[in-house]
Amino acid sequence: MGRAHGMSGISGEWHAVMASEGERELEYRLSLAGPEDTMRGVFFRSTQEAVLAMKGPAAVTDILEEGGGARGFVDFFAYPTKDFLRVLKRAAWLLGGSVGGFDAAMRVLGNLVTSSFLGSLLGNTIHVLFTGTPRRVLENLPMAYKLMMPTGGGLSVVWLGHTHCRIIFERDFLPRSYVEGSLEAHLKKAGARSLRITGRLTGSLSSEYDVSWEP
Template structure:
């Protein structure tokens, strides 16, 4: 954690979620796999009551199908409720979002839909990053292009031109993908570079 205190991180996480919820429209969607993986993560972390509390934030359909598209604002409301519930257990905002992104992605990769996409999330860390633009387009159909720049054998920069997820959540997703590919010592630093664009610097060591 940087020099920012836990309260500053909480405010930062809440401000980013508030910004996204304010500006996203009905055309911004996410696949049902995001919703289902968040359900699984909350069920594992806090139990059925917490999972149901998150589902109360959904205004429409609650029986999610992995490859169907649903309003991104509903997912962000679920994420916000999940973060509040985790904060009640002593977790700070940014770390909670990172954890949810990691656990949600790990849960998805074990699902039938995740196994169907396994070819895009398997191999070496560099291969996974090479496939990331295609995988992101499948998971977030209304998202903008993703670019991956190799900075060295175990370093890369990832730019999302239009993403609808908090930076910390995306950090957790990227970490889960790299670790599945055998990466160790993963370090990810993300930041907003525009209203809906973000940049991530990644480094890791190769597994045995």
């Protein structure tokens, strides 16, 4: 389940029993990631920035050790998904105590990483996909996902009403709580009010999110 210092003195046996649903989900997805599965460097770099802002440089060094020790990431380059999930897990462990636990930390990371991405060079390059009304942002989401997840299985949006949709992910490695935080950041930036996002697993690497907001 990771290195002993990541458990704050708690035994590995106790941690295995008490791990949250979100952490068990991340561990399972990590076990399914192969060498062909990759993530853009912007996910790594933005996670570094989020952890630096909340916990300082020592924590950044800690999370990067989980991802093979690399220090610099090029936003549009592809890096192993396994490394990112390990970095994400460690980051959530470090932040969990101050935000309400592992799953809450994952949502915070999804939100902060997305906010950092939107202000990055890559985010500015493809900003047209993330601007406009909440509906426009969601209509562009499949194209944005294809750009950001080079080995992802795909994303589709089914509209259930003018401000209500279902987002369907296939073969996606990101934990639900992280995705919920990321969607929240995108949609709130687009002006969504009274936003509601509920995710559920539909398969080993598939999930769907019911999203609605006030016009």
